[in-house]
Every structure is written in C-alpha cells, then in structure tokens.
Amino acid sequence: NAGVMQNPRHLVRRRGQEARLRCSPMKGHSHVYWYRQLPEEGLKFMVYLQKENIIDESGMPKERFSAEFPKEGPSILRIQQVVRGDSAAYFCASDSTNTGELFFGEGSRLTVL
Amino acid sequence: GESVGLHLPTLSVQEGDNSIINCAYSNSASDYFIWYKQESGKGPQFIIDIRSNMDKRQGQRVTVLLNKTVKHLSLQIAATQPGDSAVYFCAENGNAGNMLTFGGGTRLMVKP
Numbered sequence: 001n002a003g004v005m006q007n008p009r010h011l012v013r014r015r016g017q018e019a020r021l022r023c024s025p026m027k028g029h030s031h032v033y034w035y036r037q038l039p040e041e042g043l044k045f046m047v048y049l050q051k052e053n054i055i056d057e058s059g060m061p062k063e064r065f066s067a068e069f070p071k072e073g074p075s076i077l078r079i080q081q082v083v084r085g086d087s088a089a090y091f092c093a094s095d096s097t098n099t100g101e102l103f104f105g106e107g108s109r110l111t112v113l
Numbered sequence: 114g115e116s117v118g119l120h121l122p123t124l125s126v127q128e129g130d131n132s133i134i135n136c137a138y139s140n141s142a143s144d145y146f147i148w149y150k151q152e153s154g155k156g157p158q159f160i161i162d163i164r165s166n167m168d169k170r171q172g173q174r175v176t177v178l179l180n181k182t183v184k185h186l187s188l189q190i191a192a193t194q195p196g197d198s199a200v201y202f203c204a205e206n207g208n209a210g211n212m213l214t215f216g217g218g219t220r221l222m223v224k225p
Contacts, residue, residue, distance in 0.1 A: 004156075033211055040121050042202050042215030043157065056212060091156055095211050102147075102211040104156035 002027065004105035005074075006092050012111045019079040019086070021108040025094030031055075032075040033102065034067055037089045049075060082112045121200060123220040132190040132223075136203035136216045141184060143205035147213070148177060148188045150199045157202060160188070190221075198223045 005024040013019050025032050031050055035043040046059040049069035060067065064082075069075040079086055089107040126132050138146065144165040149157035163170045163177045163186075170177050176189040186203050200220050204213040 031211070035213075035215075040218075042204075042217050043213075045212045045214070048210050048212055055210060056208075059212075093156075093211070100211075101159055101162070102213065104149075104158070106154075106156045 004092055004094050004103050006090075006105035006108050008108060009106065010109050010111070012113060013082050014113050015083055016081050019082050019110055021077040021079075021090050021092075021110070022074040023077070023092030023094075023105060024074045025092075026096075026103055029094035029096045029103075031095050031097075032069050033093045033095075034075075034077050035091045035093065035104075037091060037107070039088075043091060046077075079110070082110070084112045086110060087112045121218050121220045123222060125222045125224060126193050128195060128223055128225050129192055132188075132193045132197070132221060134188045134190075134201050134219045134221065136186040136188075136219075138184050138186060138203065138205045138214075138216065140205060140207045140214065141181075143207035143214075145206040146177070146179060146186050147204045147206075148175075148186075149202045149204060149215075150197075151202060151218075152199045160201075193221075193223050195223045195225055197221060 033048050034046040037043045047067045048056040064080045066078045089109045091107045093102045093104045095102050147162040148160040151157045161172045161175050161177050168179050174191045178187045200218045202218045203216040
C-alpha cells in the first residue's frame with residue numbers, strides 16, 4: 001500500500017512563474033491536507049480538502065495560492081507569480097476519517113530564484 | 114544537556130540514555146495531541162498520540178505525558194539510539210478535521 005505520494009520532490013522556479021505541486025493520498029483516504037514548512041520551523045496548516053470540496057482554507061494566503069482535489073486525479077496546490085518568500089517545503093497529508101491518524105508525504109521543496 | 118541554538122532548540126544525549134523533549138501548547142480547547150519525528154529531507158512521521166482525557170500513554174520505548182493544567186506535553190524516549198536523531202514536533206488539534214497546529218520543534222542529537 002503506497003503512502004502519500006508527492007511530486008515533484010524538488011522544484012525550482014524564477015520569480016513570477018507558476019508552481020504546481022501534486023499529491024496523491026493514500027489508497028482509501030478521502031481527505032487531503034496541505035502544510036507549509038519554512039526552514040527550521042514547524043509545519044503550518046494551509047488547506048483541507050475532500051473530493052471536489054474545499055473544507056477549510058483558513059491557512060492559505062488570500063492571493064496567488066489555490067488548491068483543488070478533483071473527482072479524479074491528484075490534489076494540486078498551485079502558486080501563481082511566485083516570490084522568494086514562497087520558497088519552502090510543502091507537505092501533503094491524508095486521512096480516512098478526520099479524526100484518524102494523519103499520514104504525511106515526503107514533501108515538495110520549492111526554491112524560488 | 115539542552116541548549117537553544119540559532120533556530121531550533123537542540124537536545125544532545127548519549128546513546129543509551131533517556132531523552133525528554135518538552136512542548137508547551139497554546140490552545141486550551143485542544144483535545145488531541147501528537148508527537149512527530151522528522152528526519153532530514155523527509156516528511157513528519159507519527160510517533161505517538163494522546164487525547165485530553167488521558168495524562169499518560171506508552172508506546173514502544175516512547176511515553177507521552179500531558180499536563181493540561183499548565184498546557185504542557187512531553188515525549189520520553191527510553192534507551193535513545195542513533196536512529197532517534199531527528200527533529201521532533203508536537204502538534205495539537207482542537208478542530209474538526211486534522212488541521213494541526215505544530216510547535217517549533219526540538220532537534221535531538223544522539224552521540225554514539
């Protein structure tokens with residue numbers, strides 16, 4: 001049973017470009033969470049999604065960031081017009097019930113030049 | 114001993130000794146707490162959890178203690194091994210859904 005799969009593992013973008021990060025939850029999991037981690041800091045919650053629904057996006061910046069979890073395919077975290085401050089590790093996690101154990105992927109590390 | 118580094122506090126222990134990592138949480142409404150281990154370049158890995166109706170829970174070589182009065186959580190690792198070297202985060206949850214609030218982390222270094 002594969003775990004939470006994230007790709008790309010590393011992504012380099014220039015300022016102003018777009019970044020798309022993908023996440024496939026564990027088999028049988030219907031909830032996806034995105035977290036951001038700056039170097040030497042804890043993870044910060046961004047958004048919680050179920051299939052075709054955003055449940056809570058209270059941690060998402062209001063501009064340039066969006067997330068989706070379509071009926072088919074992986075969840076996507078999209079960052080438009082990236083800036084240097086967007087450089088971070090972005091982790092996806094999934095669970096089967098919203099009170100169950102949360103399983104994290106290995107993260108996507110975004111570097112903005 | 115325990116020291117505060119430039120960013121993450123660091124705990125240095127000798128192999129075979131016991132380790133205690135502490136965490137202060139912020140939300141008195143939180144009812145679920147989790148300890149995660151994060152190795153360099155990897156995602157957080159679940160270690161142990163505890164609900165607010167308990168004050169102690171034991172796993173294999175790990176124990177979590179919860180003191181709700183002072184909003185304090187600790188992780189005890191018995192007979193620490195080199196493979197335990199990592200950054201340890203506590204996380205709390207007072208919401209519906211796994212929207213966790215993570216603490217700042219402690220780096221554990223195990224000296225052989």
